[in-house]
Amino acid sequence: MTTAHYIDGRWVEGQGNDCIVVHNPADGRPFAELLAASTVQVDQAVATARRALPSWARVSPGTRAAYLRGFAEQLGQRRDALIALQMRNNGKPRHEAEIDLDDAIATFAYYAELAEQLPAQNRDVPLAVPGFTARTRLEPVGVVGLIVPWNFPLVTSAWKLAPALAAGCTVVLKPSEVTPLIEQAYGQIADTLGLPAGVLNIVNGKAETGAALSNHNGLDKLSFTGSNNVGSQVMRSASTLCRPVTLELGGKSAIVVFDDCDPDQAVEWIVAGITWNAGQMCSATSRLLVQDGIADALLPRLQVALEKLRVGSPLTEDVDMGPLTSQAQWLKVASYFATAREEGLQCLTGGKALDRDGWFVNPTLYADVPKDSRLWSEEIFGPVLCARRFASEAEAIAEANDSRFGLVATVCSADLERAERVADALEVGHVWINSVQAVFVETSWGGTKGSGIGRELGPWGLAGYQSVKHVTRCLG
Numbered sequence: 001m002t003t004a005h006y007i008d009g010r011w012v013e014g015q016g017n018d019c020i021v022v023h024n025p026a027d028g029r030p031f032a033e034l035l036a037a038s039t040v041q042v043d044q045a046v047a048t049a050r051r052a053l054p055s056w057a058r059v060s061p062g063t064r065a066a067y068l069r070g071f072a073e074q075l076g077q078r079r080d081a082l083i084a085l086q087m088r089n090n091g092k093p094r095h096e097a098e099i100d101l102d103d104a105i106a107t108f109a110y111y112a113e114l115a116e117q118l119p120a121q122n123r124d125v126p127l128a129v130p131g132f133t134a135r136t137r138l139e140p141v142g143v144v145g146l147i148v149p150w151n152f153p154l155v156t157s158a159w160k161l162a163p164a165l166a167a168g169c170t171v172v173l174k175p176s177e178v179t180p181l182i183e184q185a186y187g188q189i190a191d192t193l194g195l196p197a198g199v200l201n202i203v204n205g206k207a208e209t210g211a212a213l214s215n216h217n218g219l220d221k222l223s224f225t226g227s228n229n230v231g232s233q234v235m236r237s238a239s240t241l242c243r244p245v246t247l248e249l250g251g252k253s254a255i256v257v258f259d260d261c262d263p264d265q266a267v268e269w270i271v272a273g274i275t276w277n278a279g280q281m282c283s284a285t286s287r288l289l290v291q292d293g294i295a296d297a298l299l300p301r302l303q304v305a306l307e308k309l310r311v312g313s314p315l316t317e318d319v320d321m322g323p324l325t326s327q328a329q330w331l332k333v334a335s336y337f338a339t340a341r342e343e344g345l346q347c348l349t350g351g352k353a354l355d356r357d358g359w360f361v362n363p364t365l366y367a368d369v370p371k372d373s374r375l376w377s378e379e380i381f382g383p384v385l386c387a388r389r390f391a392s393e394a395e396a397i398a399e400a401n402d403s404r405f406g407l408v409a410t411v412c413s414a415d416l417e418r419a420e421r422v423a424d425a426l427e428v429g430h431v432w433i434n435s436v437q438a439v440f441v442e443t444s445w446g447g448t449k450g451s452g453i454g455r456e457l458g459p460w461g462l463a464g465y466q467s468v469k470h471v472t473r474c475l476g
């Protein structure tokens, strides 16, 4: 691929130093190459977004909504190609790739509706003091940089693009170098819809391109999803430049299973929480807390369920779980298997890579993992589950909250009052009760503690791209 960057409404060749090689993780073979955008091209993308801002900010909410509905419709028209590309580049099983696409479509449709409601957000503010009037006006925050990872490329970008465009912001999106092809669809759709040039720009590249964007002094805000390591660099740039930042970072989330659960039902929720997307989810519930009375019934069932999963290439086999998306991720997960052996952890199943080409690992379960194990506290980002037992509700809450992260949690209990009480006590951004990780566009997404700053989705996602202005008038 030569023209992989979308700047000022045109597809252009990369002029950067890095060559990006795109792989099929199911066999480890490359299938595309592109040159990264240079720092100068990042400058051009930011400059064109700045030029496009005043007129896009003035476009009527109805027109913006029509563009967003166009994105939803056009994503649907590209359905087969986008599903195939996610399977080929991410290694997602077909049903997961379908759900990602549907999520992206729903996100654009939802923010189209919120765009239409923008005028109602501006309102008069009653004052206690006579002699003055006051009103609010919600304005776009301006030109925003969007930096995203590779695990849910269509979805994560949709969660940023749709509310940003709805609010009237112009954007520069930098997809991950691991999956740089999928978000090209957003540029192609902008072309098809005749979105004004400069409103949406896409620059591909590795860390150098990402840093050129996050350090750019022409942005009004940066929204980043990715690792804590890079997130803290992005936050440093934001602090130097004194500008807002949204961070969606890592997790080490807990799933708490009480004695009163049906063990077979609990196994379904546990397996989904650690093997969806081969465990490469910020929200993976990778710490299993299981109450003493059910542990002996649950753990053997869980082991059997993990061993039954069909792991293989989504392109050629009917699978439940595909490969890890990159070789780097595969090596990282393998390094945790080595650590587990060094620490003498009790491995009930998995703990090794598959003996075949491609970046596959077995779904893995470690039991009775000590609290000071690295596997208990660090984000692995693979299908690796660590289990510990607990006696009381208070102990479960304390253990679940004993983490530097705070993204999500799942509570499984037949006692709904207790489940709600525990949900309220957990220090996280989103809790599921007796459920798989269903994410709805109307609800919020984001974490507490080391899992980030700010919220995406719902009205909170839109608010992240808006600035509140008050106009106060003296009547005297």
Ligand code: NAD
Pocket (backbone or CB within 6 Å): 147, 148, 149, 150, 151, 152, 156, 174, 175, 176, 177, 205, 206, 207, 208, 209, 210, 211, 212, 214, 225, 226, 227, 228, 229, 230, 231, 233, 234, 247, 248, 249, 250, 251, 281, 282, 283, 379, 381, 407, 446, 447, 451, 452
């Ligand atoms: P990463 O931090 O390595 O990369 C994320 C993006 O940042 C990529 O586009 C990358 O090119 C870019 N980047 C790299 N170095 C940069 C720099 N110095 N300056 C600016 N940009 C730079 O993360 P990853 O490996 O792609 O993704 C995995 C991580 O993302 C995990 O920690 C996961 O938990 C997190 N994640 C969080 C959420 C959430 O919603 N909280 C969602 C998905 C993934």
